[in-house]
Amino acid sequence: DTEVTQTPKHLVMGMTNKKSLKCEQHMGHRAMYWYKQKAKKPPELMFVYSYEKLSINESVPSRFSPECPNSSLLNLHLHALQPEDSALYLCASSQVAGSNQPQHFGDGTRLSIL
């Protein structure tokens, strides 16, 4: 079990659906991250939130919309996704955003787009 909790664990959705991924941590961390991981590939950074503010958006398509309602929660809203968006979506957190901070990952949400 990890200290970063992601729900749901699995999600299947059609290309016209709207859904949300949720990530929660109670370690008092002030930086949270979304990564996308395709099979047999490394995680790829999507977004970074620092003190509830979006600080990095790695040119992610607008069909992915992140939200950080408070310091413990991170959401990823999905709309009109494409089949190539099928992947494992990982959330991570660190005490603060910085190069000397270990990141703690959740188990991920496995997303399949029909």
Place this chain on the structure above:
Amino acid sequence: QQPVQSPQAVILREGEDAVINCSSSKALYSVHWYRQKHGEAPVFLMILLKGGEQKGHEKISASFNEKKQQSSLYLTASQLSYSGTYFCGTDQFRGGADGLTFGKGTHLIIQP
């Protein structure tokens, strides 16, 4: 810029040693090492910061040569539990709000 990891895969017998390398063509401020088992989350192993330090974690240690922009992960007397994919992650931003860029990974298989 994605760091380059080598080798891509290693098969060892229990008790043998392994070295995994990570290099970058750009200046590095830190190198992170993670291990991911199939179907699980990446697990943090250690961070190496500028200064050429070497760190240890049980029988797993690592070095960072910032001049050569390289890091190496050393697994000594490997155990079955060491199996998994090892990723190095580099932070090439200037120490601000950053995320990591991961190498393609090294798949390590430990056989009894």
